Amino acid sequence: MATLILLRHCRSTANTSGVLAGRTPGVALDGRGAAQAAALPARLAQVPLAAAVTSPLQRCQETLSPLLEARPGLPLFTEDRISECDYGDWSGRKLAELNDEPLMEVVQHHPSAAAFPGGESMRAMQARAVDAVRYWNARIEAEHGAEAVYLMCSHGDIIKSLVADAVGIHLDLFQRISVEPCSVTVIRYTRLRPFLVRLGDTGDFRSLAPEEDEGAAGTERDAALGGGAGAP
Structure with a gap:
């Protein structure tokens, strides 16, 4: 079957302002995000x-x-099932504020039981994303052959949930996966099993450097809901 390149969107204004964007309209790339996007055709x-x-x-x-400007003949399709998780009433709120919500502990440690007020559950998010990938795998293979490669641009929690499905781990473990803005994750699907070929590859190792705040070094941190902002 086809090989899927999962691309997390480049850094946005919500990422840098610490806001959980969700499906809030009008969230654009920030300056660094625009530069990341400009580098994609070469990558x-x-x-x-x-x-x-x-x-x-x-x-x-x-x-x-x-990327589309660099490849004017590349077919582009919009897929609602790979849209961001519907965080409902949490959308547009500061992540620092949301950390005090009792539901956040469930989101971090038992996400398969998490449902956002006024939004969707994380189980529903994963199910629709997996359905979308299965559909596009079959369509791309039928139209372009079993060796075809295609790209899907989506969001942090969506991509993490797809990786969890591909490697056969429970959704409750998906918060152990990290994908930064503009990172590339590659899954090769075959008749019997998927293979994770790349995970969160940005080519940028700045996020691995020790933090300037010495008090943060070595401390436990929760997964960033929505995916986080990546390297500074």
């Missing part, structure tokens, strides 16, 4: 893409814009 230059599929949200569409 992917050696990959013959059969198609690109994107979340309908603005930050994903802006991420793909330079």
Whole structure:
């Protein structure tokens, strides 16, 4: 079957302001995000893409814009099922404020039981994303052959949930996975099993450097809901 490149959107204004964007309209890339997007055509230059599929949200569409300009014949499709998790009443709120919500502990440690007030459950989020990938795998293979490679631009929690499905781990463990903005994750699907070929590859190792705040070094940190902002 097809090989899927999962691309998390480049850094957004919500990432840098510490806001859980969710499906809030009008969330654009920030300056660094725009630079990350501009570098994508060179990063992917050696990959013959059969198609690109994107979340309908603005930050994903802006991420793909330079790539589409560099490859004017590349088919582009919008897929609602890979849109950001519907965080409901949490959307647009500061992550620091949300950390005090009792539900956040469930989101971190038992996400399969987490349902956002006024939004969707994390189980429903994963199920729709997996259904979308299965659909596009079959379609791309039927139209372009079993060796085809295609790209899907989506969001942090969506990509983490797809990785969990591909490697056969429970959704309750998906918070152990990290994918930074503009990171590339590659899953090769076959008839019997998927293979995780790349995970969260940015080519940028700044986020591995010790933090300037000595008090933060070595401390336990929760997973960033929505995926986090990546390296400074």
